[in-house]
Amino acid sequence: MASIGEIAALFASFCWSLSAIGFTKSSRQVGSLVTNRVRVFIAMLVLILINTVLYGQSIPLNAGASRWVWLSVSGIIGLSLGDAFLFAAYREIGPRLGLLLLSLAPVFGTAIAWIFFGQTLTPLQIIGIVVTLGGISWVVMTRQKSGDENFRAMTGRGVLFGILAAIGQAIGLVFSQQGMTAGFSPFAGSLIRMLAAVVTLWIVAVFQRQAGSTVSVMRQQPPAIRWIAFGALFGPVIGVSSSLLAVQYTEIGVASTLMALPPIFMLPISYFVFKERFNWQAVAGTFIAIAGVALLFS
Numbered sequence: 366m367a368s369i370g371e372i373a374a375l376f377a378s379f380c381w382s383l384s385a386i387g388f389t390k391s392s393r394q395v396g397s398l399v400t401n402r403v404r405v406f407i408a409m410l411v412l413i414l415i416n417t418v419l420y421g422q423s424i425p426l427n428a429g430a431s432r433w434v435w436l437s438v439s440g441i442i443g444l445s446l447g448d449a450f451l452f453a454a455y456r457e458i459g460p461r462l463g464l465l466l467l468s469l470a471p472v473f474g475t476a477i478a479w480i481f482f483g484q485t486l487t488p489l490q491i492i493g494i495v496v497t498l499g500g501i502s503w504v505v506m507t508r509q510k511s512g513d514e515n516f517r518a519m520t521g522r523g524v525l526f527g528i529l530a531a532i533g534q535a536i537g538l539v540f541s542q543q544g545m546t547a548g549f550s551p552f553a554g555s556l557i558r559m560l561a562a563v564v565t566l567w568i569v570a571v572f573q574r575q576a577g578s579t580v581s582v583m584r585q586q587p588p589a590i591r592w593i594a595f596g597a598l599f600g601p602v603i604g605v606s607s608s609l610l611a612v613q614y615t616e617i618g619v620a621s622t623l624m625a626l627p628p629i630f631m632l633p634i635s636y637f638v639f640k641e642r643f644n645w646q647a648v649a650g651t652f653i654a655i656a657g658v659a660l661l662f663s
Contacts (some may be wrong), residue, residue, distance in 0.1 A: 493658065
């Protein structure tokens, strides 16, 4: 039977697939920047409530300075920057292709460990990287078919946003693991990351004089608030907490591989929810890319 770490990683993948629905809808209604600011704020409030009920402490002030630093930096890079690019990719090319490009995160994570930490790459890992890049390249170069107004054609800007999102998630995951030692609560860890993201995004919004306009836009678009709340519940609350639980109880390579599965979950979601029609090459390329990730950490 799979351990709690593997189960948590799989559940995180499924939750992120669901959150992609909400964030795609809201990004197309109010934009990716507004979506990112509002969803971290909603997620922060929910996590404060969860921590208060479970641990009797709304904010884990006794977590230790080192843990706060690691998780805060992880939140700034992964949630503020990485997810901002991810939502932009959702808007440009849709959730299926956005999540597929996000599956490059384990590849970038391995490359970061090789360059900065001196970890060597085995021949099998190199093959895994090549297979992953080949599968994603196949999908990117495959001509897609539109089903309805939800269709988004492949654009170079959308691909760039997806790649930057993967880099942000890879760096954020490395920092998260450093802060989740000694059985620290995933909900408390998620809250620290979310607090850092909220402070960063809203300070930037204030300096750019966009805080007031963000509130005004949300008042004018009540459906967008509902979609953001839906995405926040399954993404930064349940999904991110599950991912932190996963890296606590299983190797980061195994967790990264299982958490790279959202593109597989998105195939039926894109077909039935977004009415996207894709050919067999897109499906085959997606499975090849995920197989490459599995090889990378086999």
